[in-house]
Amino acid sequence: MSERASKGVERLKRPLTLQERDLVRWLIEHSHLDSRRLLPQIDRLTVAGRCNCGCPTIYFALNCEPVARKGEQLISDWLATVDGDLVGVMLFQTNDRISSLEVYSCAGSDKPFGLPAIEAIIGYENVPKP
Numbered sequence: 309m310s311e312r313a314s315k316g317v318e319r320l321k322r323p324l325t326l327q328e329r330d331l332v333r334w335l336i337e338h339s340h341l342d343s344r345r346l347l348p349q350i351d352r353l354t355v356a357g358r359c360n361c362g363c364p365t366i367y368f369a370l371n372c373e374p375v376a377r378k379g380e381q382l383i384s385d386w387l388a389t390v391d392g393d394l395v396g397v398m399l400f401q402t403n404d405r406i407s408s409l410e411v412y413s414c415a416g417s418d419k420p421f422g423l424p425a426i427e428a429i430i431g432y433e434n435v436p437k438p
Contacts, residue, residue: 317357317367324353327423328366332409334426335384335399343383349406362420365410375407387435388424393417394435395424 324332332350336343349370356369368375380400388397394414400407411423 316360318360319357320355321369322355324350324355328355328409329353330426331397331423332399332406334429335386335397335409336406338386339384339399341383343401346383346401346404346406353406362418363410363412364421364423365408365412367408368406370405375405376402377407379403380407386429387414387432388429390421390424390428393421395421397424397429 329350332353333347336346336350352371354369354372355366356374357367359365367377377400380402382398383401383406384397384399386397388395396410396412396414398410400410413419413421
């Protein structure tokens with residue numbers, strides 16, 4: 309990770325939770341690109357770090373090697389709700405390696421929140437109008 313990218317990152321070394329694993333799989337299966345070739349990586353991913361701002365963004369290691377974030381490319385981009393609040397959900401890859409799962413508050417809230425349920429994911433075209 310670059311120095312700039314690692315400032316707000318807590319380094320970890322843990323397996324993915326079932327919810328993280330299922331969300332990554334869903335995001336790949338529903339990608340706007342043909343990303344199914346990345347599916348076999350899911351079982352070899354671990355969490356190498358997480359954002360420390362209160363969002364559930366995580367950074368991956370593949371085969372115990374942290375995946376570089378420099379040059380990341382978007383694989384999948386969706387919206388969802390968590391506790392009634394709208395969040396963005398994005399999955400990235402670097403050089404054909406799943407690199408990070410970013411989940412952010414669309415309102416810019418600094419209130420900590422968790423991952424969205426798969427059932428709560430919606431496309432941009434289905435965002436409720438205020």
